[in-house]
Amino acid sequence: MTERLYYNDSYLTEFRANVIDVSPDRRRVVLDRTAFYPSSGGQPFDRGTLEGRTVVDVVDEEDRIVHILDAALGQTSPVTGLVDWARRFDHMQQHTGQHLLSAVLLELFNFPTVSFHLGAESSTIDVAAAALEARQVLAAEERANALVFENRPVTVEYGQSSEDLGLRKATQREGAIRVVAIAGVDRNACGGTHVRSTGEIGPLLLRKLEKMRGNIRIEFLCGSRAVRQARADFDRLSAVARVFSAPLDDAPELAQAQVEKLQEAEKVRKKLALELAQIRGRQRYLETVPDSAGLRWVVLRLPVLTDDLRAEAQSFTGGQKAVFLAAGEEPPAILFATSSDSGIGAGERLKPVLASVGGRGGGNSVLAQGSVLSKSALEIVVQTLTQK
Numbered sequence: 203m204t205e206r207l208y209y210n211d212s213y214l215t216e217f218r219a220n221v222i223d224v225s226p227d228r229r230r231v232v233l234d235r236t237a238f239y240p241s242s243g244g245q246p247f248d249r250g251t252l253e254g255r256t257v258v259d260v261v262d263e264e265d266r267i268v269h270i271l272d273a274a275l276g277q278t279s280p281v282t283g284l285v286d287w288a289r290r291f292d293h294m295q296q297h298t299g300q301h302l303l304s305a306v307l308l309e310l311f312n313f314p315t316v317s318f319h320l321g322a323e324s325s326t327i328d329v330a331a332a333a334l335e336a337r338q339v340l341a342a343e344e345r346a347n348a349l350v351f352e353n354r355p356v357t358v359e360y361g362q363s364s365e366d367l368g369l370r371k372a373t374q375r376e377g378a379i380r381v382v383a384i385a386g387v388d389r390n391a392c393g394g395t396h397v398r399s400t401g402e403i404g405p406l407l408l409r410k411l412e413k414m415r416g417n418i419r420i421e422f423l424c425g426s427r428a429v430r431q432a433r434a435d436f437d438r439l440s441a442v443a444r445v446f447s448a449p450l451d452d453a454p455e456l457a458q459a460q461v462e463k464l465q466e467a468e469k470v471r472k473k474l475a476l477e478l479a480q481i482r483g484r485q486r487y488l489e490t491v492p493d494s495a496g497l498r499w500v501v502l503r504l505p506v507l508t509d510d511l512r513a514e515a516q517s518f519t520g521g522q523k524a525v526f527l528a529a530g531e532e533p534p535a536i537l538f539a540t541s542s543d544s545g546i547g548a549g550e551r552l553k554p555v556l557a558s559v560g561g562r563g564g565g566n567s568v569l570a571q572g573s574v575l576s577k578s579a580l581e582i583v584v585q586t587l588t589q590k
Contacts, residue, residue, distance in 0.1 A: 204267040205235035208248075209380060210358065212294055212395035215250075215287045220279040223266070228274035232266050237285050240267050244318035245297055245394045250285040253277060290395060292426065296325045298356055298384075298396040299346075299403045299424035303327065305370060305388035306345045311338055314371065316417055324409065324427065328417040339408050339420075346406045353401035354385045367391070407431060479510035483517025487524060497544060501588055502528040507535050512569070515539035519568060527587055534580040535573045536561075538587060542568055555586045 204222075207214055214237045223232035231252065240262035241247040247260035252269055259270035275281070297320060304315040304327060313329040359381045361367045367381055373391035382392040384400060397403060404425030412419045423431050443453040446460075490498040500518060504511075507530035515526040519541040526539040536556070540546045549565035556563050556572040559579040563572020574580050 203265045204233060206267070206393075207235055207237040208239050208395050209393070211237075212290070212397070215285040215290065217283050218280050219283065221275070221281060224275060224278075229271045231269045231271060231275050231281075233269065233281070233283075236260075236267050236269070237283060238267065238269060239290070239293075239395055243392065243394055244300075245293055245320045246322075248285050248293075249289050250283065252283050253281045257283075291397075293320060294395045294397045295403050295425035296320050296423075296427070297392075297394045298382075298400070299406050299422065300325060300327055301382060301388050301390055301392070301396070302349060302384060302400060302403065303342065303346050303406065303408075303420075303422060304329075304390075305384065306342050306349070308370060309387075310341060310345060313418075324421050324423050324431075326419050326421050328414055328419050331418045332416075334411055334418045334420070339411070343406065343408045349384075349387060350400045350403050350406060353399050354387060355399050356396050357383050357385070358396070359383055404428060405432075475510045476513050479513040480517040483514040483520070483526075486514070487518045487521040490524075492523065496523050498524045499588070500524075500526050501584065503584075504528060504530050506530045506532055507537055511537060516569065519544075527584065529580050529584050531577055531580070533573060534575065534577055536563070536571065536580065536583055536587075538565075538570045538572075540568055551587065552583075555583050558586075559583060 207217055217235065217237045219233040219235045221231060222234050224230065238250065238257060238260045239245065239248045240260040242262050248257070250257050252271060253275060255271040255273045255275060257269050258272050261268040261270065300318050300320075307313040307315065307329055311331070313331045313334075315327050316330050317328045319326050361379050361381060363373065363376045363379050367379060368389050369381065370388055370390045373379060375391060379391050380393055381389055382394070382396050383389045405428045407423045407428040408420060409423065409431070410421040439453060440450055442457060443450040446453060446456045448456050486500060487498060490500055492498050498521065507528060511528055515528065515537055516539060518524055518526045519539045522541060523544050524541040525544055525546060526537075528537040529535070536552065538548045538552045540548045547567045548570040549567060552570040552572055553564045556574065559574055559582050561572050561574035561579060561583065563570065565571055574583060
């Protein structure tokens with residue numbers, strides 16, 4: 203059995219221990235005691251060294267903890283372990299911050315936390331809520347940071363599962379229960395590493411929201427992570443402000459005004475493109491010589507079928523006895539339009555041809571579209587439709 207030193211002292215980073223088991227290649231090591239936290243409960247494992255060998259993973263195997271090393275362990279016992287303090291403290295900040303945030307969301311909105319993940323760049327919690335409004339996010343962030351500033355003690359206690367431990371979330375564990383308590387705020391069964399007071403969490407920043415399997419996922423950052431992200435956000439906003447040659451505070455309004463101008467310009471562009479396509483269609487009709495049956499045929503092979511091509515086709519077939527066929531290569535697609543007096547039903551003609559080559563599509567009597575799986579299939583469709 204491995205004694206978990208981090209249970210009672212999350213700040214312990216150096217320790218001595220005896221080896222009680224080792225793999226034949228001497229890279230999987232079990233100690234009688236360890237300060238290394240194994241991956242568990244949404245919190246990643248600690249890194250560091252064991253007798254100078256880098257610890258690349260720490261695995262919880264119920265009553266013992268296995269240390270995975272990058273190289274074979276030399277001596278047998280005793281050994282010295284050194285925990286990477288920067289990584290450990292970062293995890294402590296994020297994990298205690300999660301307990302605080304979960305307690306606040308339950309207190310303010312009765313939203314229970316259903317899962318937690320501590321990532322390399324940010325952390326997330328999933329809460330049982332159909333939606334989370336902007337005002338609620340702001341209120342939770344403000345309340346959590348107010349509790350950080352109060353520097354409330356964070357303690358570790360032990361009790362029995364048979365007792366009323368006053369937990370925020372019921373535990374399925376039996377027997378001895380480790381409880382992490384934030385004074386006057388939260389009590390939760392947890393085996394993770396935590397700071398001694400809420401002040402050590404540092405600033406808590408809520409970032410993104412997304413729906414996840416009926417719940418709401420909240421991305422958050424604590425401590426140094428929050429500071430780094432706030433700096434990165436400020437730098438990005440400053441870059442936007444420089445583009446507008448304006449003060450940072452004016453950038454959002456200027457950006458919104460620019461978006462509105464672009465949207466209006468896009469409306470005008472689309473209107474002009476439609477009018478130009480209609481003009482092209484009429485001009486193409488006038489320039490096309492009727493065949494022996496009196497039909498004006500246009501067959502186009504294009505790299506891609508553009509949005510305004512439909513308007514050109516309809517303009518062309520607005521004339522008498524006209525057939526417009528366009529094939530696009532990427533992706534392989536077909537546009538087929540006919541005038542009502544051409545004697546050719548566009549959808550009725552195109553649909554079986556597409557089906558014969560594994561394509562799909564359809565339309566009405568004067569306009570039809572479809573797609574196929576390859577350029578060779580597209581060519582078969584063109585050849586079949588143009589047979590007179």
